[in-house]
Amino acid sequence: MSQTTVQSPQAEASVRLEHLTKTFPGQRALDDVSLEIRRGEIHALVGQNGSGKSTLIKVLSGFHKPDDGSSAWLSGEPVDLGGLSEQQLASMRFIHQDLALVPTLSVQENLHLASSGRGLFAPFDRRKERAEVRELLKTFDLEVDPDAIVGELSPFEKAAVAIVRALGGASDDIALLVLDEPTAALGATETEQLFRTLRHINGLGVSILYVSHFLGEVLQIADRISVLRNGRNVCVLEAEGTTEQQLISRIVGSDVEKATPPTPPGADRDVLLQVDGLRGPGLTDVSFGVAAGEVVGLTGLMGSGYEKIAECLAGARPFDGGAVVVQGVRFTRLDPATAVGAGMAAMPADRRGLGLIPTFTVAENLVLPDVGRNFRRGRIDRRAEEAEVRHWLEVCDVQPPDPERRIDQLSGGNQQKVMLAKALRLDPKVLVLAEPTQAVDIGAAASIRRLITELAERGHAIVVASSDPEELEELCHRVLVTRRGRIACELRGDDISEDRLVFECQFEGAL
Amino acid sequence: MPQQTEAAATAPVSAGSPRRAPDLGGLLARIGPSLSPRKISGVYLLILLIVFYSLATSTFFSTTTLRTIATEQAITAIVAMGLTIALAAGVFDLSIAGTMGLANIVAAKLMADGGMSPVLAILLTLLVGAGIGVINGLLVTKARIDPFIATLGTNSILLAAIFVVSNNQNILGIPAGFQKIAGNQVAGIPLPVFYVLGLSLLLWYVMACTPLGRRLYATGGGREVARLAGVPTTRYVIGAFVCSATIASLAGVLVVATIGTGSTEVGASYLLPAFAAGFLGATQFKPGRFNIWGTVLAVYLLATGVKGLVLMGADVWVPDLFNGAALILAVGLSGIQRRAKVTEVAPEAGEPATLDDTVGPSTAGATR
Numbered sequence: 001m002s003q004t005t006v007q008s009p010q011a012e013a014s015v016r017l018e019h020l021t022k023t024f025p026g027q028r029a030l031d032d033v034s035l036e037i038r039r040g041e042i043h044a045l046v047g048q049n050g051s052g053k054s055t056l057i058k059v060l061s062g063f064h065k066p067d068d069g070s071s072a073w074l075s076g077e078p079v080d081l082g083g084l085s086e087q088q089l090a091s092m093r094f095i096h097q098d099l100a101l102v103p104t105l106s107v108q109e110n111l112h113l114a115s116s117g118r119g120l121f122a123p124f125d126r127r128k129e130r131a132e133v134r135e136l137l138k139t140f141d142l143e144v145d146p147d148a149i150v151g152e153l154s155p156f157e158k159a160a161v162a163i164v165r166a167l168g169g170a171s172d173d174i175a176l177l178v179l180d181e182p183t184a185a186l187g188a189t190e191t192e193q194l195f196r197t198l199r200h201i202n203g204l205g206v207s208i209l210y211v212s213h214f215l216g217e218v219l220q221i222a223d224r225i226s227v228l229r230n231g232r233n234v235c236v237l238e239a240e241g242t243t244e245q246q247l248i249s250r251i252v253g254s255d256v257e258k259a260t261p262p263t264p265p266g267a268d269r270d271v272l273l274q275v276d277g278l279r280g281p282g283l284t285d286v287s288f289g290v291a292a293g294e295v296v297g298l299t300g301l302m303g304s305g306y307e308k309i310a311e312c313l314a315g316a317r318p319f320d321g322g323a324v325v326v327q328g329v330r331f332t333r334l335d336p337a338t339a340v341g342a343g344m345a346a347m348p349a350d351r352r353g354l355g356l357i358p359t360f361t362v363a364e365n366l367v368l369p370d371v372g373r374n375f376r377r378g379r380i381d382r383r384a385e386e387a388e389v390r391h392w393l394e395v396c397d398v399q400p401p402d403p404e405r406r407i408d409q410l411s412g413g414n415q416q417k418v419m420l421a422k423a424l425r426l427d428p429k430v431l432v433l434a435e436p437t438q439a440v441d442i443g444a445a446a447s448i449r450r451l452i453t454e455l456a457e458r459g460h461a462i463v464v465a466s467s468d469p470e471e472l473e474e475l476c477h478r479v480l481v482t483r484r485g486r487i488a489c490e491l492r493g494d495d496i497s498e499d500r501l502v503f504e505c506q507f508e509g510a511l
Numbered sequence: 512m513p514q515q516t517e518a519a520a521t522a523p524v525s526a527g528s529p530r531r532a533p534d535l536g537g538l539l540a541r542i543g544p545s546l547s548p549r550k551i552s553g554v555y556l557l558i559l560l561i562v563f564y565s566l567a568t569s570t571f572f573s574t575t576t577l578r579t580i581a582t583e584q585a586i587t588a589i590v591a592m593g594l595t596i597a598l599a600a601g602v603f604d605l606s607i608a609g610t611m612g613l614a615n616i617v618a619a620k621l622m623a624d625g626g627m628s629p630v631l632a633i634l635l636t637l638l639v640g641a642g643i644g645v646i647n648g649l650l651v652t653k654a655r656i657d658p659f660i661a662t663l664g665t666n667s668i669l670l671a672a673i674f675v676v677s678n679n680q681n682i683l684g685i686p687a688g689f690q691k692i693a694g695n696q697v698a699g700i701p702l703p704v705f706y707v708l709g710l711s712l713l714l715w716y717v718m719a720c721t722p723l724g725r726r727l728y729a730t731g732g733g734r735e736v737a738r739l740a741g742v743p744t745t746r747y748v749i750g751a752f753v754c755s756a757t758i759a760s761l762a763g764v765l766v767v768a769t770i771g772t773g774s775t776e777v778g779a780s781y782l783l784p785a786f787a788a789g790f791l792g793a794t795q796f797k798p799g800r801f802n803i804w805g806t807v808l809a810v811y812l813l814a815t816g817v818k819g820l821v822l823m824g825a826d827v828w829v830p831d832l833f834n835g836a837a838l839i840l841a842v843g844l845s846g847i848q849r850r851a852k853v854t855e856v857a858p859e860a861g862e863p864a865t866l867d868d869t870v871g872p873s874t875a876g877a878t879r
Contacts, residue, residue, distance in 0.1 A: 316739055337741035346739075354739050357732035359799055368729055369740040372722040379720035406799075422740075 014039045014175045014207035015060070015092070016073040020081075022055055022066050029055040030066070031231045037176060039075075042198065042208045044222035044239070046215065047251060048502070052231040053211050057178060060209075061094050075175045091175040093166040097184055099158055101165075103151030108133045110150050111165050140164055141200050156190035160197055167201065177201065178209045183217055184303070195221050213301065215244050215251075215506050229253050245503065252469075252499040269293050272461035273344065273430045275309070276330075277322035282308050284485045286322070290430070290461040295452065297472040297479035297496075298465040301505050305482040307349060310434040310465035314346030315339040316354060326430055340369060345423035349434035349465070355419045356407050363389040363403035366422045392421040397447050413444025420448065424455075431455065434465045449475055469501035481505060549848075553795045553808050557815060564819035571822050578701065584814040585703030586762045586769070591785040591792075591806045592707075592714055593758025598789050598801040599718065600751035601731030602651060602658035607759040607785060609669025610643050612778030614763025616673050619682040619773020622689060629689040633764055640760025641753050643669070648749030673775055682773030693768035703765060707807065710758070715803045727751065728800065787813060787834045791841035798848050813837055 015037045022030040030052045037043045047053050058064045065082035072081045079088055101110050111133055133146040142160050150158060159182055167174060179198075183191045198221060202208055212218050218225060219239050227234040227250045234250050269291040278286040283305050290296045298306040311317035313324060315336035323332045326342040339346065348354035356365050366389050367373070374385040386403050393401040396417040398410070407415060416436065423431060436452065437445035452475055456462050466472055472479050479491045481504040489504055548555060565572035590607055597604040614636045621632040643665065650661040695702050718724035729737035730747040738744045766777050791813070792805030816837075817830045 314739060316735075336739045337743075340741055348739065353733075354735050357729055357736050359732045360729070364725065364729075368725070368737070368742075371725045375722050379716075380722065380725070 013037065013073065014075060015209075017060075017081075018071045020056070020059065020066055020070040020072070022052075022059055022064055022070075029231050030059070033228070033231070033233050035226055035233075036236075037207050037209055038224075039207055040202065040205060041223040042202055042210055042221055044210045044212065044218040044225040045228065046212065046218055046225060046247065047228035047234075051228040051251075053228055054180070055231075056228070057094070057180060057209075057211065060092060060176075060178065062089055091173060092178065093174055093176070094178045095159075095162050095166050095180065095182065097181040099162040101150045101158060101162055104149065106147050106149055107137075107144055107153070107161055108146040110161060111136070111146075113165075136164060140167075140197060142197065154190065155185045155187075156193045159186070159194055163197065163201065167206065174206055176207050176209060178211070180211045181213065182210075183212065183214060191217060213506065215247050219244060219247070227251055244507070248499055248503050248506070252502055272327055273313075273463070274325035275313070275322070276325060278309065278312060278319050278324070279321035280308070280312065280317070280319035282485050283312070283319065286482075286485075286487055288480055288487065288490075290463055292429070292459045292461050293456055294478070295456045295462045295464060295476045297476035298463060298482065299467060299469070299472055299479060299501060299505060300482035300488075302467065304505075305485040306465050306480075307434065308485075309482070310346070310349070310432055310463065313339070313344065313432040313463065314348055314434075316346075316348065336369075340426050340428070343428050344430040344432065345369075345426045345428035346432040347419045347423050347434060347436060349438065351412075351415060351419065351438075356415060358406075358408045360407055361404050362393070362398070362407055362410065362418055365407050366392060366403075366418055366425065369422065369426055388425075392425055393418075395424065396421040396451065411441075411444075413440040413448075416440050416444065417448060420451065428460070430461045430463070432463045432465070435467065436464060437466075437468070437471060445471075469498040469505075472496060472501060473498055483507075550796055550798060553791070553805075553812050557808070557812050560812070560815050560819060564815070564822065568819070568822045571819055574699075576818065576822070578699075580811065580814050580818050581704045582701045584810050585701075585707045586765050587781055587784050587788070587814070588707045588807055588810040589710060589762045589765065590759050590781050591788040591810050592710055592803055593755040593762075594785045594789050595792065595801045595803055595806045596714070596718070596727070596758075597658075597751045597755040598793075599727055599731050600748055601734060602748060602751060603662060604647065604752060604755045605659065605662040605782065606643065606647060606666040606669060607755060608778040608782040609666040609673070610640055610756045610759040610778075611763040611766070611781060612673045612775070613643075613669050613676070614640055614760030615766050615777045616677045616682065616773045616775065618764045619685055619767050620676060622686055622767075623682050623684040623773065629686060629692075636760055636764055637757050640757045640763075643760075644753030644756030645749060647756065648752035651752070652745045652748050673778075677773065677775050679775055681775060685767060685771050685773070690768050690771050693765055703769075706765070711803050711807050718803060731801075783831075783838065784810070784813060784834050787838035787841065790845070791837055794841055794845050794848060799845065809837075809841075 013036050015035070017033065017035045020030055020033040020035070021028070033052065033056065035043075035045075035056070045053055045056065055064060059066050059081055062081070062084050070081060072079050074088055074091060102113065105113070108130060112129065130146050137144055137146070140160070140163070142157075142164065144153070144157050144161065148157075150161060153161065163177070163179075166177065182194060186194060195217075198208060198210075210218065210222055219242060222239045225237045225239055225242070225247065227237070227247070229251065234253070237247070237250070271289040271291050273290040275286055275288050282303075286305070286309055288296065298309055300306040308317060312319045312334065315334045315338065318333065323330050324334055325331070326339070326344050329342055331338060331342065336346075352358070357368070360368070363385060367385060371380070374381045374388065376384070389403040390401060393403065398414050398417045398421065407418065410418065416438075420433070420436070423433075433452065437448050440448065449471065452462060452464070464472065464475055473496050476496060477492070479496050479501065480487045481489050481491070481501070483505075488507075491500060491504070561572070570576060590611060594604055594607055617639055618632050618636040621627040621635060622629060625632070627635070647658075647662055647665055650656050650665070651658045654661075656664075693701075693703055697705065718727065726737065726742045727747055727750075729740065729742055730744045730751075734744050734748075737747075762781070763777065767773055788806050788809040789801055791809035792803075792807070793799065793801045795805035795808055796802055797805070813834060817833050820829050820833065
């Protein structure tokens, strides 16, 4: 694209980005991306995790400085994204997924947190302020009590308060409102309410950049949709006339090479793990079995239940009803020690909170679940322990293979391998692996996956709970997709493909 | 790739190197790292202090002074060791002061007014201490109250109990035979020094050499991680409180024997030195971990520092200043140690390690 075409100020564009590139050490997060948000439109930004959406937002908000050669215009004015003025920054408002409200303060107090505009000790007229807030809420067509405590509001009301706070009274000067996954915490009716509010704001002349995973909702609310994949522009689509299926194929890309599906184990294998009508907060009647030699994937959108199933199996989360049968033994409640005793070991997704103790060495972490194993003649036999640990570090290819190093001095990939080693050391027949390759570089991810495949070939029953469709496609014989706490569908063999998985996770037709 | 667990069986054979004649170079290489100033800076500092005070004053370097320090600090060392167990389990125990005070009164009362035999009185007192520990433990694990707040509360309740039990009167008439457990000497060394030695050996063994100790540290390092690894963390936390309180009441009993009365004023003055020693100790021997030898070293290091200053004519407020500054310095120091360690390895670690920055080994770990 030549420079001359973009030099003419485009009055209708609220924000315009050209040749936007952002490189981090060892990784290009955004590669020559262009984005145009027309004045008065609702523009959606979609793409998979890691496609560059959040980097783009952070560049817009001035958090990341883009590489040289990127150019940007705000309301037709050329600007330098690396050094935006206060006023330019103020013309874009951001609402992040966590909303950044203070839950213990009232609506009114939240709205006035930053913008009291008075001295620190200047007295204020509570009554007058309340009237102002009421007026402000009315302009957004909202009925929220200014005195209500934010923590007690419904998820929609919280989102609305965050929006009102972001916009303040001055919707005229605002070029763009950016919303990042605003409906993640909302139910269907609340999403409708939020859309009504967004359309109302849009009607006041505010352009909106809407970032979301929920494609059905995106098609409902947006005028146009930009798709990112691997840090590059794929296309800009008109929402009208686009189907969810078309959108997904653009998000996933047709250039995905099909991994060879793993050969399924024979049908006569023993079922080592049977989950039977599991119920609990966020889980409804979950049942499935896993046979020896089989890798079964669990996936879904964040919060849809698949991650909770893995936690229940690890003994980390109590369940209200149903049972877990491990090698024929039936458990109606499961704590970590009984799970291990029954021959089931787990690798949690939360490395920091559940997986590893940061102040411990590699060896101390690795042997923790059965630290008594090397206790002889009244003390822990360090030499035996070290030899055992070295063996497991070799099996799982941990670098450096140093048992005495503190675990937090290893890279994420190697920490992940230590967690796997810790589980394998317990000699389990059933393995429950949650996000086994999250935040891990490509090399480490490949070696972890190779290990998982080998373990299955050796007759382990393996559950992989993952949000990474590529990983599931590569590893699993079957994949169960959860939606709203239930297993919504099961894919086998050739049906397990990246676009099919993305579709099944995000499909909302049934609701 | 072998993946069963034969490794454990074959390990000792492959790892046990054939015995060689002692060679000095190898020996140095093996123990060298543990003599590094990074690990035992406190030992070098202690030596330095002793040399300095010996030269600066005429009275410091004498058996009397050394004996005084050893004896006076035995009680602090004992309380601090108990506290170290609680800190290792990741909880604060501020009630050790009140526990000590109440134990002191209860033991005195049982012997002086109740006419009970010393052995029985000591056992009963320790039982009271253990009970206080159980209450602390239940408050923290079952009622889920932050340990800092819970033990701050129980401490105040214990102060009230001291008042009620003693009727705010010091208790006199302690049997002379009982006082011998603190006053007697063996080979010129006062008995309390042996108590410190015995207790530290016992606690070191349990905390450093047994699975129980490892699980205790795991509970303190990451309670959920430990729980998922099958550690009954609730029991470990309660157990840690029980140990800390029982040992504090043992110290309270020793105070009665030392001063010969049940005093209503005992306890509070030991709280800060115990915490200072615990945190300063966590920078020694095994940096980043509360450990018994570190605690004991820190107690004597602080005491030597204070004693020397007093002999040089320092005012009465100096010990408080010294201990307070040491506590702050120790916590600051462990933070620096931690950060230095991370940057030291960052280049070869490839991608940034993600575990460290929020969970500190000695300070942050002990807050919940």
